Amino acid sequence: MAAGERGPAVCIVNPASGVQRGRTIEQRIATELPEADCWFTRHPGHGIALGRQAVEDGYGTVVAVGGDGTLSEVANGVLVAGGEKVRLAYVPAGTCNDFARGLRPVADLGGLLDRARDRETDVGEVTFTRPDGTRGHRYFLVSCTVGLISVIGQRFTEKTPANRVLKRLNLQLAETASSIRTLARWRPVAVRLELDGEPSHQIITNLAVLKVPYFAGGLTFGRAEPPRAGYLDAVRVAGVGRAGVAGLMWRVFRGAAAGHPAIHRQEVRTVRVDADSPLPVEVDGEIVGRTPAEFSIHQSRLTTVV
Structure with a gap:
């Protein structure tokens, strides 16, 4: 040109x-x-x-x-x-x-x-709390997490000497180390959860808010279909301790999580989550802030092509 x-x-x-x-x-x-x-x-x-x-x-x-x-x-x-x-x-x-x-x-x-x-694609949006206490906003096309997975992500991004060395050696090794360190100290957390405005108190290990069925390179919670247009897939993992989480993670990695009693799925239009001890919020692979956080569908759609 x-x-x-x-x-x-x-x-x-x-x-x-x-x-x-x-x-x-x-x-x-x-x-x-x-x-x-x-x-x-x-x-x-x-x-x-x-x-x-x-x-x-x-x-x-x-x-x-x-x-x-x-x-x-x-x-x-x-x-x-x-x-x-x-x-x-x-x-x-x-x-x-x-x-x-x-x-x-x-x-x-x-x-x-x-x-x-061309195809029309829903866009999710999330409002969260920044480290300085102000409110932040992001759009997402894939997934968000609050709980164990987001804490692992936060550990992985920490600029500690050990993390720097492990990342230079091998990224997967660094991810595995972050997962093991987090899981060794993990306890399910009490959250205040609202799904489509219905409030509840839950003890959860993880909350995922999905626009596509896959996360972390092809893993699923047992379902390979996206949520309906205009909806989010809210997936709670609840009722498992450390040993149960390790077993569930093994089933997820093997693609055998379908029907697991700890996985609770609901298609919703809005999600709100809060906790007494703020939890990190991961959006499309990036830790953007912490709870309280709200998730919804953006009023406009994007034209996407792959």
Whole structure:
């Protein structure tokens, strides 16, 4: 393209996401989608700013290239900029890619410009408490967690000397160590929970609020179907101690969690959760704040293509 011209799409690439085999993702874009512009994220959160800039610059198709976290950041930038009419495309090139799991991603990136592949997608939104006590807001396309899984995530992101060493050696090793340390001290927590406005007091191990059935790289709570349009899938894990949690986690990893008595699922439009001791809130793989938190469906939908 000539200087100053804008292509029909912009690819926002997280160069730190996943591992590309064979050709690098830049080579694929240059070969299969040569008319698109290409921007690279430089730090966590940069995808939000680039997504917003893409809408402000007038791109009709914004392509997130990376994992679910990259997609989430770009989607947040697009929505903050009022870009509900923008097409949000996704090239799953990260570690988990749960948003695209069960779908058939394009074999050639040029297919992302094919409007016959467009689909309308619900967007979840969450309001939470920041560390300074102010209220924060994020949109999500995959999942949120409060409880054991979010505490493990918080431990994994702590900048301790041990974490730094383990992450340099192996990320999966660091994740496993965070899981073991958390589980060794874990106790189920008392929460105040509202599902569609119905209040209750619960003792839970974990609460997941899902827009897709998968999390953590293809794991499920026993169901491989997403919630109905306009709904969230609220999944509580309750009634198990440490030994029971370890057994349940083993069943989840084996894909055998369906029917487990500790798993309680309900399709709802709104969720609110609070606890006497604030719990971390994980949104699309990132710890964003703590409880109290509210989850709902955003009033607008996104046009997505994979």
